[in-house]
Amino acid sequence: MATPTAPSRQARTLGQSQPPAPGGPDQTPDILLSELAAGQSATICSLAVEPGLRHRLQALGLHRGQRVQLLRRGWWAGPLHLRVGMTELMLRRVDAARVGIDNVMVTA
């Protein structure tokens, strides 16, 4: 279940489903990772980030088709605490706003 099912060839990620403009919400039907509530999980469907960050996110397991779970949101608009596969990480809200998600579900 945790294995990526969607074709995640990164060369196509940007061009196909997601315009590279960061002002995502207006142009795409996606919900953003930054909007996820604690206890919810979702599937990553787009990554509108610069190549350097894309490499880092992929190395930490954040790629298209991957399920993520939001564990908690930090105080004072602080970072998000995420679980991706077997890894837990923190991601700032600004950066999470560049990640599109779908299939939002409530997990225990």
Added chain:
Amino acid sequence: MSSSTACRPATIAVLGMPNTGKSTLFNKLTGSHAHIGNWPGLTVDLMQASLELAGRSAQLIDLPGIYDLRGHSDDEAVVRRFLAATAIDLVVVILNASQLDRQLRLALQVQELGLPTVVLLNMADEAKRFGVTIDLPALSEQLGLPVLLVSAKYGRGLGEARQAIRKALDPGPLQPEGGGAQASLAATQAPGPVASGAPSSTDAAQSLEQRLALVDGDLPQRMAAILAATVQLPPQWRDRLTRRLDRVLLHPVLGLPLFFATMLLMFQGIYAIGVPLQGLLSSWLSQFGQGVLAPLLAGWGLPAFVQGFLMEGLYQGIGTVSAFLPVIFLFFLAMGVVEDSGYLSRAAYLMDALMERLGLDGRSFVLCLMGFGCNVPAILGTRVMRSTGLRLLTMLVIPFSLCSARLNVFLFMAAAFFSPSQGALVIFALYLMSFAAAIFTALLFQGRFAAQEALVLELPPYRLPTPTQILTRAWAEVRHFWFWARRFIIIGVVAVWLLNNLPLGVPPASAQTLSGQLGHLLHPLLAPTGIDPTLTVALVFGFIAKEIVLGGLAVIYGQADTSLLGQAMAAQVSWPQAVSFMLFTLLYVPCLSTVAVIRSESKRLDFTLFTIGWSLVLAWTVSTVFFQFSRLVGWH
């Protein structure tokens, strides 16, 4: 000719992601006799150690932890350059077994290099605990590389790992003699010879990058296919301990107060144990000097000047500083527990919201905390940052972290001028001042170092560090501190003693000595701060290293026993003067090593000079404000 390959030690590069226990494994494999190696074309020091493998000797090189061979950080560029420019016989890739679902990527990238490779899956214990099962033979077959499970922490699988490395170095008798086993990217990529220097290494690094870019497109599919066939993840997250602890420790309201309470408790513990130890050691050293060494020297009939130099200069200066080594050991012990347990990463999470508003991020906060041990590694740690602005601002702020060398001075002075309970408060206030100076500096200059850098950090599961792990580490840190500091201390105390006793014939430490003259020369500048000419000399030497300040004071006042030295000082200096001196010591340039490392890491002289200038201005202003205020209120 045929024996040349067998005699030459093999070069083995150790590669892995951060948080995989790579350094622990490196130390376990090599017995931790690592030293800093010098590599052409790299500005970074790499740890290297030799390893004897059944008749073949090898040099293991510990490369910086990286996420991605194609990544854009400085560390990642260093690894690429190293791989491109060095003739490597074998790559050992270390992955976290429990996170193979994402870390396999690095192994696949390394595989593309076409070098002989051994994959070690570390933290086998955690993988088992979290319910990750790996089909080793299948994974090994899919990758076409030997793959082994190890646990560096508990010392499991190390013998097998050594055997696998030995075997991979020498694939068999069919191997043609005369250098056939040695592969080098530089040789296969660039036409020139391997060791042709820096320019070709950048070319090779570029072609390496191009080669990796070519295969990068297929990588996710390949990785998914291999994972599906060989790795089974648990249907549910099993680490209940981490989940429960995080519920409390990362609590939106309680999280931060709990963290600072832990820190406070930790420092209290260090003082409660360390300070009496330091007192004991100090008086023992002093008695040994007076009772054994001094009569011995007198018995040899050495001239008084030489006797004074050896006893009051060298012995007292070095003795006073070494008495503080237990405190430093305890400090690194406690810091090691906080870091290895995973709590330090949580501190980055908790503090990031505040740091973001100061133009910094959670990592800057963690580096400042590390700076409480020593500023130098903390500044080296800024390499993980890609944005220049963020890096410079962090480098500007780190030197205000009250390092262990400054702590020596403060512990001693707090004991000399205040009652024990007041003294603890003074030390606590100095820590607050250290934070305040950092925050104020960041606020003031964040506009000049505007930085926009995304922040993604791993929050590892909570781990219980083993006693051996923590003790070994603290011991290594203290040893490193001592080797690093001792030449400064020896040169420093010798210089202070000479300045205090030359020219010959004048009363020691009087106004006619060189140090007296120096003090008077600088006195007008420091008069508003209340720092007297004698203490001014100590400050001048403190510019070189804070370890010298205390040794210098011992030499200036001619007392090695810290309690006697304290009495001698208190007779000449008022407590507001002492506090002003401490504030100045806290805020101005920590030491020459820090300046040197800021220069080499920022690669900018103007920025380096700016950090020096700003810290001096801030130190002078704060000390002056405090001292003049104390006069106004009539504390004198």
